[in-house]
Amino acid sequence: xxxxxxxxxxxxxxxxxxxxxxxxxxxxxxxxxxxxxxxxxxxxxxxxxxxxxxxxxxxxxxxxxxxxxxxxxxxxxxxxxxxxxxxx
Amino acid sequence: xxxxxxxxxxxxxxxxxxxxxxxxxxxxxxxxxxxxxxxxxxxxxxxxxxxxxxxxxxxxxxxxxxxxxxxxxxxxxxxxxxxxxxxxxxxxxxxxxxxxxxxxxxxxxxxxxxxxxxxxxxxxxxxxxxxxxxxxxxxxxxxxxxxxxxxxxxxxxxxxxxxxxxxxxxxxxxxxxxxxxxxxxxxxxxxxxxxxxxxxxxxxxxxxxxxxxxxxxxxxxxxxxxxxxxxxx
Numbered sequence: 001x002x003x004x005x006x007x008x009x010x011x012x013x014x015x016x017x018x019x020x021x022x023x024x025x026x027x028x029x030x031x032x033x034x035x036x037x038x039x040x041x042x043x044x045x046x047x048x049x050x051x052x053x054x055x056x057x058x059x060x061x062x063x064x065x066x067x068x069x070x071x072x073x074x075x076x077x078x079x080x081x082x083x084x085x086x087x088x
Numbered sequence: 089x090x091x092x093x094x095x096x097x098x099x100x101x102x103x104x105x106x107x108x109x110x111x112x113x114x115x116x117x118x119x120x121x122x123x124x125x126x127x128x129x130x131x132x133x134x135x136x137x138x139x140x141x142x143x144x145x146x147x148x149x150x151x152x153x154x155x156x157x158x159x160x161x162x163x164x165x166x167x168x169x170x171x172x173x174x175x176x177x178x179x180x181x182x183x184x185x186x187x188x189x190x191x192x193x194x195x196x197x198x199x200x201x202x203x204x205x206x207x208x209x210x211x212x213x214x215x216x217x218x219x220x221x222x223x224x225x226x227x228x229x230x231x232x233x234x235x236x237x238x239x240x241x242x243x244x245x246x247x248x249x250x251x252x253x254x255x256x257x258x259x260x261x262x263x264x265x266x267x268x269x270x271x272x273x274x275x276x277x278x279x280x281x282x283x284x285x286x287x288x289x290x291x292x293x294x295x296x297x298x299x300x301x302x303x304x305x306x307x308x309x310x311x312x313x314x315x316x317x318x319x320x321x
Binding site: 008010011012013014015017019021022025026029031033 | 263264265267268269272277278279280281284285288291292294295296
């Protein structure tokens with residue numbers, strides 16, 4: 001699972017945002033704002049990863065339960081797919 | 089091609105029609121600086137735009153589209169345009185941004201009425217906001233929309249207000265999270281990645297160096313005092 005080409009994440013002020021450039025910007029003209037765990041998961045997806053790897057990475061970074069990590073990753077992947085930014 | 093100094097940059101341009109000729113005259117320069125970039129569009133392009141927009145004259149089309157061409161290249165030189173009314177007072181620039189028709193020009197016109205000659209227009213429609221040596225500076229340009237309220241001056245940007253109409257006047261500082269979508273909608277979003285990154289760099293600098301406010305206001309002098317005092321606490 002990987003972020004589709006043409007999306008760039010950048011920190012602007014105190015918020016991480018994602019915008020589309022190139023081909024992707026012809027169909028995607030929204031703006032995504034990410035909180036800190038969202039930005040962290042985005043970075044993983046940008047390199048290409050699996051749901052299981054993302055859960056493991058969250059557990060390593062934050063003091064949260066397996067359940068919460070799994071739930072947060074599932075929610076994130078859902079939103080990313082819904083926004084059309086992820087390829088399988 | 090004539091030489092112009094706009095937003096600190098040396099620009100080559102060849103105005104063909106009266107509005108652009110008149111508006112760009114105060115920016116003419118005869119120094120020997122090298123050109124940074126050229127603002128030029130083929131005559132066929134202006135004619136094409138005119139045919140697609142018959143309510144606009146060739147004069148209007150040149151002014152509008154050469155303006156777009158200027159701002160399109162600006163990010164590569166560390167600047168962006170912000171659709172806003174920008175004024176200078178006592179050596180400081182204040183910028184009021186909002187979608188068309190909300191009342192930003194009305195608000196700055198009230199500043200001018202209230203404070204008189206202390207207020208000068210930088211640009212009533214599209215100031216160039218430049219990142220220079222770590223400072224955010226607002227510059228006038230020849231391109232100021234429907235009015236000729238622009239001057240070849242600059243001032244450090246000291247406050248950005250996102251303006252909203254309201255019955256009562258209030259001003260509150262807001263975070264970059266709250267302001268980013270609004271401001272990104274008031275500038276050009278380049279398709280090319282290099283220009284997009286530079287655009288976001290300028291917005292990042294604005295958020296780090298310039299206080300950003302939500303200004304809710306009506307059309308009174310009290311609105312002027314609200315925004316002025318709010319930005320000069």
